[in-house]
Amino acid sequence: MRAALWTIVMLLVVGCSSSPGRQNAAEVSPEKALEAYTQLGLQYLRAGDLVSAKDALQRAVEISDKYAGTYNALALVFQVEQEYALAEQNFRRAVSLEPETASFHNNFGAFLYAQGRYGEACTELERATEDPFYTQRAQAFENLGRCFRIIQRPEAAQHAFERTLRLSSNRPLALLELTAIHLEAGRLQEAQQYFDQFSLLIDSRQVEHSAQSLWLGIQLSRQGGSSTRGATFALLLKNLFPQSAEYANYKESLQ
Numbered sequence: 630m631r632a633a634l635w636t637i638v639m640l641l642v643v644g645c646s647s648s649p650g651r652q653n654a655a656e657v658s659p660e661k662a663l664e665a666y667t668q669l670g671l672q673y674l675r676a677g678d679l680v681s682a683k684d685a686l687q688r689a690v691e692i693s694d695k696y697a698g699t700y701n702a703l704a705l706v707f708q709v710e711q712e713y714a715l716a717e718q719n720f721r722r723a724v725s726l727e728p729e730t731a732s733f734h735n736n737f738g739a740f741l742y743a744q745g746r747y748g749e750a751c752t753e754l755e756r757a758t759e760d761p762f763y764t765q766r767a768q769a770f771e772n773l774g775r776c777f778r779i780i781q782r783p784e785a786a787q788h789a790f791e792r793t794l795r796l797s798s799n800r801p802l803a804l805l806e807l808t809a810i811h812l813e814a815g816r817l818q819e820a821q822q823y824f825d826q827f828s829l830l831i832d833s834r835q836v837e838h839s840a841q842s843l844w845l846g847i848q849l850s851r852q853g854g855s856s857t858r859g860a861t862f863a864l865l866l867k868n869l870f871p872q873s874a875e876y877a878n879y880k881e882s883l884q
Contacts, residue, residue, distance in 0.1 A: 663692045667699045674706055682706050697726035701733050708740055716740060724753075731756070731763035735772065742776060751776040758792070767796035771803050783810055801827055801836045808845050817852050824849055838865060844875035 666689035673682035683706055689699040704719035720737040727733060738753030754776055757769040774789035787810050793803040804827040811820035824845060830836045838846075843866040850859030866876050 659692050663689050663696050663699070666692070667696065667702055670699070670702045670706070674702065674709070679706055679710060695726060697723045697730065697733060700726065701736060704740070705736065713744065724756075728756075729760070731758070731760035731769065732765065735763075735765065735769050738776070739772065742772070747776055747779045751780060758789075767793050767800060770796065771800060774803065774806055778806065778810075783814070786810060799826075799830060799835070801830055801842075804830075805839075805841055805845060808849075809841075812845065812848060812852075817849070820845075821849055821853070838869070840866060840870035840873035840875040843870070844879060847879060 666685050670682045670686035670689065673679070673685060683703070686699055686703050686706065689696065690703075693699075700719045701723040704716045704723060707713075707716035707719060717740070720733070720740060723733045724730075724737055734753045735757035738750045738757060741747075741750035741753060744750075751773065754769060754773040757763065758766060758773055760766065763769065770789045770793040774786045774793065777783075777786035777789055787807065790803040790807045790810070793800055794807075804823050808820045808823040808827065811817075811823065824842075827836075827842060831838060831842075843862045846862040847859050847866065850856070850862060863879060866873070866879055870876055
């Protein structure tokens with residue numbers, strides 16, 4: 630695999646430099662070589678070859694130390710290696726060089742979220758949602774909503790999840806989180822509407838129940854007086870997720 634990937638990058642580099650009438654194919658565009666080595670590093674990362682990933686990315690840095698994509702890729706490699714200080718250093722370098730690139734803010738925000746630094750994570754994730762052309766914008770809003778939930782900003786979380794669904798109407802996590810937000814606020818009709826939309830995904834086998842969805846279903850069934858449906862949800866929760874926090878909450882609710 631390593632030999633094949635190096636062949637690909639060299640073809641990319643040489644191919645970028647050649648054109649009709651140009652005799653010297655060895656004249657390589659530094660910009661194209663930089664991008665090719667960065668992409669090679671990401672390919673190695675996806676393949677799990679972290680040593681070769683860092684080697685390719687170091688070659689990119691030797692060409693230019695001003696290319697944000699290389700630092701973003703290095704940060705991802707160091708994150709996998711659990712070299713968290715180095716990962717943060719490279720994420721910060723990437724977002725400082727290209728502060729308008731949403732994907733870098735999203736990656737940095739996800740890193741901070743995983744570190745339990747939720748306030749900082751929300752700031753970075755919010756930056757990621759600002760680009761209307763970001764292809765993963767729905768995911769970014771969903772990540773932001775989860776972050777706001779953790780720092781107990783339910784209104785901001787609701788807004789983020791609603792934006793998620795405007796961009797992608799059938800995202801199960803956003804539907805469940807909005808169900809939970811409205812249920813906690815006592816807005817049972819709104820909660821049921823979002824849960825019903827999630828249930829359509831279950832019925833069409835696009836998703837499967839989670840511990841969260843079953844516990845929400847139990848609570849809504851109790852509120853709506855549907856004991857049979859609630860019992861079904863409870864049995865599924867017991868059988869599928871007996872070690873979950875949601876099942877513990879269910880058992881506690883019976884006392």
